[in-house]
Amino acid sequence: MTLTPSFSDGFRPQSDLAVIVACDGNYLPYAATPALAMAARPRREYDVLIGGPEPVEIPTALRQLGIAHVAARNEALLDALPLDARRSLATYMELFLGEALRGIYRRILVIDADILYERGDPARLLRADMLDRAVAAVRDNRQWRTPGRKVREFRMLNEAAHPYFNAGVVMIDTERFAAQDLPARAGDFARNHLAGLGRDQALMNGMLKGDWAEISPLWNWQFTAASAHLTSMADPCLIHFIGTRKPWLASSQGVVPMRMRRAFGTVLTQYFPDTAPVPEALRRQWPSAGSLRAALFRQWRAAGAMMRYLNRFPDTYTMVDPRA
Numbered sequence: 001m002t003l004t005p006s007f008s009d010g011f012r013p014q015s016d017l018a019v020i021v022a023c024d025g026n027y028l029p030y031a032a033t034p035a036l037a038m039a040a041r042p043r044r045e046y047d048v049l050i051g052g053p054e055p056v057e058i059p060t061a062l063r064q065l066g067i068a069h070v071a072a073r074n075e076a077l078l079d080a081l082p083l084d085a086r087r088s089l090a091t092y093m094e095l096f097l098g099e100a101l102r103g104i105y106r107r108i109l110v111i112d113a114d115i116l117y118e119r120g121d122p123a124r125l126l127r128a129d130m131l132d133r134a135v136a137a138v139r140d141n142r143q144w145r146t147p148g149r150k151v152r153e154f155r156m157l158n159e160a161a162h163p164y165f166n167a168g169v170v171m172i173d174t175e176r177f178a179a180q181d182l183p184a185r186a187g188d189f190a191r192n193h194l195a196g197l198g199r200d201q202a203l204m205n206g207m208l209k210g211d212w213a214e215i216s217p218l219w220n221w222q223f224t225a226a227s228a229h230l231t232s233m234a235d236p237c238l239i240h241f242i243g244t245r246k247p248w249l250a251s252s253q254g255v256v257p258m259r260m261r262r263a264f265g266t267v268l269t270q271y272f273p274d275t276a277p278v279p280e281a282l283r284r285q286w287p288s289a290g291s292l293r294a295a296l297f298r299q300w301r302a303a304g305a306m307m308r309y310l311n312r313f314p315d316t317y318t319m320v321d322p323r324a
Helices: 025-039 060-064 075-080 089-100 122-126 152-156 174-179 182-194 200-208 228-234 258-271 289-301 303-310
Strands: 017-022 047-052 067-071 107-112 115-117 135-139 165-173 238-240
Touching: 017 025, 017 089, 017 122, 025 047, 025 060, 025 067, 025 115, 025 258, 047 089, 060 067, 075 089, 075 182, 089 107, 089 165, 089 174, 089 182, 089 200, 107 122, 115 258, 135 200, 152 200, 165 174, 165 200, 165 238, 174 182, 182 200, 228 289, 289 303
Parallel strands: 017 047, 017 107, 047 067
Antiparallel strands: 107 165, 115 238, 135 165
């Protein structure tokens, strides 16, 4: 079955590369923050889209800045894809879009809505050598310091340990995605193994078993207590707020830096005034002394392993074989 994507009225692709922020309509105000930042890059050589399983009307102000919506879903897979209270069908967008956008985009970079774009050229990343792989991604933070760790999903599958990526940022070569029959393989895996195992991340990793290209963590800097204080020195391109302390929530105060919370707050105020604003986005919040000590201790303890991991990458755009 060939999936047919649905674009915003009047949209015409301007490139064979695209960055797509994946979300459903509920997360549109937050997805707009990375989308607007990447759309504003001077002389950008990629399209910027917001993608979901259903068509969503994009505010006129965003459309005028070159941001459109693309909808895609594989109806034949829906019965095999588990959902929960936190994750809608939009969590599987990298799978749907990798299949639907073949022949329209050569490569796509699909990112979650809880991400902040700070620097870097997505077009250069999208044109980089993927080592003949259909999928490229950043290793999950559970394996940053212990790359040989067998994650829960592989233990449940009685599999050997494999490199395991975080599905918040996934790059897909659409022709290779089709040539390697990944949509059909994903369907088989979902029906036979996914129940009780996880969601899109478990699906993609369980299907690929380490057969993907590894991108520098600067393109999916997973913001946690163990990485927070290295963030300013690392200068990541995409900061991913994994966990429940999202920058637009009060729970992020004293954890997420003010400038990052302000970035989301400014977009909500300017483009989505009916959405609840970021609480005290312009007020600096300090962590407690205990949480600061704990975070610094975790980073001190992991310093050697973290430096070995970061030094695997010769530069921001060169990918490596995660099994090497």
